[in-house]
Amino acid sequence: MAEFDDPAPLVKAANETYAAGYRQVDAFSPIPVHGLAQAIGFKKDRVALCVLIGGLSGATLGFNLAHWAQRISYPLNVGGRPLFSWPSWIPVTFECTILFAGFSALFSLIMLNGLPRLHHPVFEVPAFQRASLDKFFLLIKSSDPKFKSEDTRRFLEGFQPTAVAEVPNT
Numbered sequence: 001m002a003e004f005d006d007p008a009p010l011v012k013a014a015n016e017t018y019a020a021g022y023r024q025v026d027a028f029s030p031i032p033v034h035g036l037a038q039a040i041g042f043k044k045d046r047v048a049l050c051v052l053i054g055g056l057s058g059a060t061l062g063f064n065l066a067h068w069a070q071r072i073s074y075p076l077n078v079g080g081r082p083l084f085s086w087p088s089w090i091p092v093t094f095e096c097t098i099l100f101a102g103f104s105a106l107f108s109l110i111m112l113n114g115l116p117r118l119h120h121p122v123f124e125v126p127a128f129q130r131a132s133l134d135k136f137f138l139l140i141k142s143s144d145p146k147f148k149s150e151d152t153r154r155f156l157e158g159f160q161p162t163a164v165a166e167v168p169n170t
Helices: 007-019 047-073 086-112 126-132 149-157
Strands: 002-004 025-028 136-140
Touching (some): 002 007, 007 025, 007 136, 126 136
Antiparallel strands (some): 002 136
């Protein structure tokens, strides 16, 4: 893991790291850094798709629930309307859509972010405490196929970071 004082060298190092073939890369920054996500090869998340599927499932369930209640379970002719009076089911369908979309957003965020994770190996590096204050870090995980401890250390030192530390079990 390489430590930088400014975001510009971090983005440059991240771009060159990705170009060198490293794919299991992560970056830590106290502020949003423009272009950093693209530099480490961050892919678009799947939360929106999960929310869409959850919302459509909720709409289907809400509509079918209202249909079942009105036509099958308790058929009641009110005001001479037909039993299949779908405009009166719009509120139920809408509310179920919102409910299911909200819960699918919550649970997909939790699952896709790997939560709850109470400990991360980068916490073992003492300098990482400053990641939320004023330091910028670039991590190449040991699970990367191209990772070799000494070669990766020399590669990171080529960016002239403030410090290079080895993170156990990444």
